[in-house]
Amino acid sequence: MTEVEAKKPQESLQDRLAQVIELLHRHKLVEDLTHRQEGQHQQLVENLVHRQNLAELQRKLDELHPADIAHILEALPLDDRLTVWQLVKAERDGDILLEVSDAVRESLIADMDDHELLAAAKEMDADELADLAPELPRDVIHELMESLDAQQRERVRSVLSYEEDQVGALMDFEMVTIRDDVTLEVVLRYLRRLKELPGHTDKLFVVDYDGILKGVLPIKRLLVNDPDKQVAEVMATDPVSFHPDEDAYDAAQAFERYDLVSSPVVDKNGKLIGRLTIDEMVDLIREESENEVLNMAGLREEEDIFASVWKSVGNRWAWLATNLVTAFIASRVIGVFEGSIEKLVALAALMPIVAGIGGNSGNQTITMIVRAMALDQLGVGNTTRLLRKELGVALINGLVWGGVIGAVAYYLYDSWSLGLVMTGAMTLNLLLAALMGVLIPMTLARMGRDPAMGSSVMITAVTDSGGFFIFLGLATLFLL
Amino acid sequence: MTEVEAKKPQESLQDRLAQVIELLHRHKLVEDLTHRQEGQHQQLVENLVHRQNLAELQRKLDELHPADIAHILEALPLDDRLTVWQLVKAERDGDILLEVSDAVRESLIADMDDHELLAAAKEMDADELADLAPELPRDVIHELMESLDAQQRERVRSVLSYEEDQVGALMDFEMVTIRDDVTLEVVLRYLRRLKELPGHTDKLFVVDYDGILKGVLPIKRLLVNDPDKQVAEVMATDPVSFHPDEDAYDAAQAFERYDLVSSPVVDKNGKLIGRLTIDEMVDLIREESENEVLNMAGLREEEDIFASVWKSVGNRWAWLATNLVTAFIASRVIGVFEGSIEKLVALAALMPIVAGIGGNSGNQTITMIVRAMALDQLGVGNTTRLLRKELGVALINGLVWGGVIGAVAYYLYDSWSLGLVMTGAMTLNLLLAALMGVLIPMTLARMGRDPAMGSSVMITAVTDSGGFFIFLGLATLFLL
Structure with missing residues (x-):
């Protein structure tokens, strides 16, 4: 166009x-x-x-x-x-x-x-x-x-x-190619004959007679160098280039990292077949981050905000159904302890606190891990260290906030043992949240799945069922 | 550099x-x-x-x-x-x-x-x-x-x-300026004397003797036009430009929308004072989307994944504390109905389902609204329509999933009235979630606050306390 x-x-x-x-x-x-x-x-x-x-x-x-x-x-x-x-x-x-x-x-x-x-x-x-x-x-x-x-x-x-x-799906074909054995003067005259240059032309692609990419001539160099010089003297050899079957998101990260405006796409033999431009990459970066937000919230895909009610229902039902199953499981965990609740009804009022804080804390951990994975910051060498750190944070938070809420429980129900059980359950559930917050995205990634996909639903499922089980279990053991 | x-x-x-x-x-x-x-x-x-x-x-x-x-x-x-x-x-x-x-x-x-x-x-x-x-x-x-x-x-x-x-904080000063009364040939010679051009120079800035921006000369036009032409004949007048006190994120959206690589920044009098480049805008787009993810998860800011345990605790405590308060309120709502739970302990097992599904559904709505607001898609004229649609989706989901879970409750506890209360409570809580999912971000925006900030924590607070209140209230009215 x-x-x-x-x-x-x-x-x-x-x-x-x-x-x-x-x-x-x-x-x-x-x-x-x-x-x-x-x-x-x-x-x-x-x-x-x-x-x-x-x-x-x-x-x-x-x-x-x-x-x-x-x-x-x-x-x-x-x-x-x-x-x-x-x-x-x-x-x-x-x-x-x-x-x-x-x-x-x-x-x-x-x-x-x-x-x-x-x-x-x-x-x-x-x-x-x-x-x-x-x-x-x-x-x-x-x-x-x-x-x-x-x-x-x-x-x-x-x-x-x-x-x-894949890179191949995003490339365009509007590349301007030149040979390396001509002078810059010739290149300038050639460009003038083209009448118009494609958008985002910040470099010309230097190819040989078989179309093999030999380098790129940045327009900046074309403009500041002596017109009598040969392209071969001025061009950048070994430029950043991509293969059409590479991951497009990796390419976008390279554009961001190396501040690229356009970049050649070459096939296995080094033949120039297309180019990538920053505008497509910006769209991709935006889309990728948005998908992360949408996925974590349980929306299947971008939604036309004025889509019909039925379309919206379709876009959202999958996660709601999943959530229904996990909520049902949590409900069954509580069901197991109905006898305990009957004896001590305060448990019913306190249990959502344990589950809720665990979910919040687990979501913090998982969000950070998913982000670090998206930015390629997590390697083989540093998992254990990360896990140790998250468990440390959880332990401190559990003792501090669990202590606060334990004191409140003591004040409300006048039972120091209930307060202690509350503190213990909070700490254990936060540790569980930290452990699973690290392990869930890593396991998803190892299985070749998108770690952002549904991670929030999963961690909440674990901290809900786990939280109810830990709290009601401890209460049954020590209070009844 | x-x-x-x-x-x-x-x-x-x-x-x-x-x-x-x-x-x-x-x-x-x-x-x-x-x-x-x-x-x-x-x-x-x-x-x-x-x-x-x-x-x-x-x-x-x-x-x-x-x-x-x-x-x-x-x-x-x-x-x-x-x-x-x-x-x-x-x-x-x-x-x-x-x-x-x-x-x-x-x-x-x-x-x-x-x-x-x-x-x-x-x-x-x-x-x-x-x-x-x-x-x-x-x-x-x-x-x-x-x-x-x-x-x-x-x-x-x-x-x-x-x-x-603000735009002013992101601009750089590496702009190449020219006059409009010279020929392209003169411009080309001038550039050659510079020896090097700044990165992302896709256009030259045309200014008069007082430094007032008169237009831009895209490098593409410089290259394809007859060198004898005057800059004034070839330049683009009225280019997209920004003021230093404009919102940087709006500028980034303009870069994305108009596929810009660089753009002039001018003061109130139209004087050229700097330029914006796409690389800074890409960083901003990335940052903004990331902040959205982090804020929704309750992390205050980007965290060095190997930050010390204490730093991490500091980054996360604010939202955990907020969550603790909201969880405590929800717990007190349950406390009000302890008498009802004592009489019918099944209520304790079923109530987290109502609250959980409401939270999930509310988060879906709020995520979509926050995104539409970030993309400037929500105006004065279309709020009512949006609210009506979200309420429609909630009603359908409530009747369908509420019906399913009502049937399960009937099967488990052999009480059709308990099943009906469950269905009714689910539907009402989903309607509440939809209503607040639209109103919370809009109110935050009207108050001049970032609608993404903590919206997830707030909607969950509403659907938790609201869900418990609706379910236990209905149960107390109709079952006991």
Whole structure:
């Protein structure tokens, strides 16, 4: 797609969103009126006002950057969203589709006919097409592939052949290549003939006649060096490069670590096949962190905030069901001790404290470990040390906070033995929380699973059932 | 600081970390031996091996990019970390200090004397100095400021005058400025005279004689246009720019939205005073998402995973204490109904299910709302609609899962009225969770607070106390 130079927005995003909503409301108000009052003259006037409002809204939208329209679409409920979508100029459809989140994209595509989809898709580059393809109707894809030339079709297929989390799925093909035996002057003249450079071109890729990557020529060096010098003298050999089957998240970390703007992607033989750019990596970093938040909270994936009630139920039911099972198990643990509770009903009031603090503390530990693992900070050598530290923290917290709550229990129920059991149970449950907070994510990782996935639900399950068992068990042993 | 062109790493980060740990262990093993066996000949040999190991480690470190050394330092426990830190060549100290996390930086600075700190800091640019300054000893800062020229000192002061989350605190001063009345040819010659361009220079800043920003000249346009053209013909007027007192996170979102690499920072009069670059924005995006995760889990800030036990206790105690208070309130709610539990002990076993599912569901809602707010998707116009949707989801979940668990309760305790109370309590608590899941973050935001901060603890407090109250209350009304 052609690039739009972003202009300075006149108002903040929030203001623009508010304006669009205001215009939409006026539009709907008029619509309501026309429906109610069917007098002919009335209707004519209303229609006029109606059309004026829509025209104003359209003018507003035409001024906005595609990314801003995407943002507004995401913030609107479905009916308003489609009203705005229909007002957007057809030639901008493609740009906007590429900017919106998957969930919202689905709702927009559902509103377009095949003809509109084809028109939008024809403006796209191979990597953009591949990005959109999974959500397009089968016959649209078929027609689209037919219309591409052989190279483009090959590229779309190649991008589609990689998993979503591999470098190959994120690469584009807009690299500018040069040879190493020409002078910088020649390179400068060659660039001028291109008329336009792809976005994020901070380096040119130096390849030999077989397309093997020999180095990169940073634009910075091209600009400051004597034009009579040869590319080979000035280029950086051995640049950071990636393979298409590498993990995309590792690539994003490398971009972050080495402050890269673009980077070559090469195949096994060192042949240049594409490039990665920082904008894709930023999206990935954002997505990855968000998935961590969503996963820990038990949402399956990013949710369109105005998704239908049924869709939301679908997105959330899996974790709720899991949680129901774990809560049921905890309930059964309590059930085992019903006799003890009957004899000493204070146990029922105190037991959620032990379980709750354990859950909170376990979540602190597990969050920290998951983060350290995501940042590759946990190696083989340092697990034991980490476990020892977490157990130390748990022991201190258990004795301090367990002591406080034990004193409170003594004060409330006038039983020093109940207070001691409370302190003991808190300490043991915090130690359990620390132990499992380290072991759960590590075991998940060793099994090749995402350690963030459901770790919060699991640790809470352990500290709930464990906490009830420890507290009620100790109470049964020592108090009854 | 001078930039290092990142080279392709030979091994993965994990491998490199493992190698360093391996060399450190060998080094320590030898040290232990030397301590134990004090025979003179023995000691000589050991010392030799010892020195060989350290030399090998140093060679290894010299090959690595500063960002990679920073990563290794972060992954090592304190004593190993300082061993490695002492082996790093002094001239690289500054680069590495700028790369490590705040928590680890503190531990490294504590290990350096004033002389070393001054040497490291003298290599830095004004913005980098300002970044480091808060952690340096007062007399080092004083001596450092003395050694700077007037402009540099002014710049450091200016960056330090902004809050951490303002654009001014993140800007640098490495902008290349040009006039609009010269030809591109002149610009190209000017750049060549500079010998080196600052990192992330994807555009030149066009200013008038008073330093007022008139536009930007993207390097891409400089390269593809006829050198005889004037800058004014080719430049982009009205580029995206920022004010130093703007919210840095808003700037980061703009970078993400408009795919920017660098952007001018101007004062109220439109005078160019600095620039923002994508690398700082990526760090910010990463940090912001991480803070969200940490805050929701009740960790005050990023924690050095090998921080001392006491530091960790300090980082975590605030949320644990808050949680203790909320757990205590929930416990008192149960205390009110102790009479009912005494009569029907099954209530004690079932009540954690109602509270737990409510907490899980409330956390799902609140996570989604907090995310939508962070992305600026929630405006005035759409709150009611969102609330209605969340209540709808809660009603369905309550009836379905509440029905399931009600049936289980009936099966276990053979009481259909207990089952009905269970279903009713689940439904009501899920509705409460949805209501508060929307209202809590919105109220926090209206009060000007960060909606992510502690929202998880608060929703859990509400669904715990509320869940116990609803369930035990209904049971007391209808079952006893």
